[in-house]
Amino acid sequence: MKDVVYDKLKILAESAKYDVSCSSSGVARNNKSRGLGNTAGGMGICHSYTEDGRCVSLLKILLTNVCIFDCAYCINRRTNDIQRASFSVKELVELTIEFYRRNYIEGLFLSSGIIKNADYTMERMLRVVKDLRTLHRFNGYIHMKSIPGASQELVNQAGLYVDRMSVNLEIPTEKNLKLLAPEKDHTSVFQPMKYIQQGVLENIEDRKRIRSAPRFVPAGQSTQMIVGATNETDKDILHISSLLYKRPTMRRVYYSGFIPVNNYDTRLPSIKQAPLVRENRLYQADWLLRFYGFKAEEIANDAYPDLDLEVDPKLSWALRHPEFFPVDVNRADYGMILRVPGIGVKSARLIVMSRRHGKITATQLRKMGIVMKKAQYFIICNELPNYTIHEATPKLLRSILTEPKKKTFASGQLPIIFPV
Ligand code: SF4
Secondary structure, three states: OOHHHHHHHHHHHHHHOOOOOOOOOOOOOOOOOOOEOOOOOOOOOOOEEOOOOOEEOOEEEEOEOOOOOOOOOOOOOOOOOOOOOEOOHHHHHHHHHHHHHOOOOOEEEEEOOOOOOHHHHHHHHHHHHHHHHHHOOEOOEEEEEOOOOOOHHHHHHHOOOOOEEEOOOEOOOHHHHHHHOOOOOHHHHHHHHHHHHHHHHHHHHHHHHOOOOOOOOOOOEEEEEEEOOOOOOHHHHHHHHHHHHOOOOEEEEEEEEOOOOOOOOOOOOOOOOOOHHHHHHHHHHHHHHHHOOOOHHHHOOOOOOOOOOOOOHHHHHHHHOHHHOOEEOOOOOHHHHOOOOOOOHHHHHHHHHHHHHOOOOHHHHHHOOOOHHHHOOOEEOOOOOOOOHHHHOHHHHHHHHOOOOOOOOOOOOOOOOOOO
16 A cells, blocks of 8 residues: 555544444345455454444545534534545545455445535545446445535435445534534435435335336435534434434434544533443433334433433333333233333244243243343243332332342342242
């Protein structure tokens, strides 16, 4: 690799590390004849970790960190005195191919600062993904960020070459976005989101008629919100997420704990490090929205606007709603079993399937992988002792289940011994 490209790589990979909205998921495409790579599994997959421990398995890079915008939360804002660099289209294409061949990466996550204007930048990004797919027959995963305000024509063209596209919402409410990023507005984000959605839905129809029609953003779209830079509550954030998930092509909402990189800006909160526990709780809550049948207002609402940082959101909900428990695992419907702390989607399905063949016992529950340490207080089944949330009280249960380590309970207190 030429020194000049290596120097750019160092700068532009460093500048890209704050975007968490990438994961290689949602599409399976095998290698075509004489093509290069595939989107999942096998050769070409490697993982790297950002400083705060997030897993990154793609070449995550900016086309340029030059930007005409001045977003307060961004390291690349135009008023920051940092080293700037830009790849040419050719350099970035060759770098991706070289990294793929060396088995460093499974694909590309391409983002960029805004040079000149949204369309000028988007057009260069389009050339990168188009050259990869057409000139080099690159068949690996490509996730491209669409530039806010980009035209429909460019979004439509890029969508034919990438697996996933994302447009970052960044700040959950328009008012606070205007405060921290005066040059942006939600329209410039929701418009490209709409273009992607339209393209995907039209493509589904096209492919019903012509099976060989090229696919358009087959892994759907994602977005990212920064958490903790502004005063939105978790209730506000989850409400927006639930609306976004109602859009048919929105696959993932990412939550990025605000990383204080521009401490001098008085519009930003003065914190020393990113609120990673809150970020983690939001991901857990997001999981509840997508896979556990919870509504956003059940997880966070006016009475509980922020997620409990001590216990996960599902346990927190259960402790606030003892009236729904204990759940009889031999009778309750799937949706209710899914709400039991310690029971996941896979084990809830197993319970429902297994009980067709006879009563489920505690031993079987353990074998199914249920976290009995939690679940035992929220369920009844044949031979479980009757120490449910009602006998224990939510307050005591909370203290037991937030214990960092095993604790020996004095006699008379709730035993956590479980009959095998
Ligand atoms: S537009 Fe993007 S790269 Fe430019 S300052 Fe804002 S967040 Fe940073």
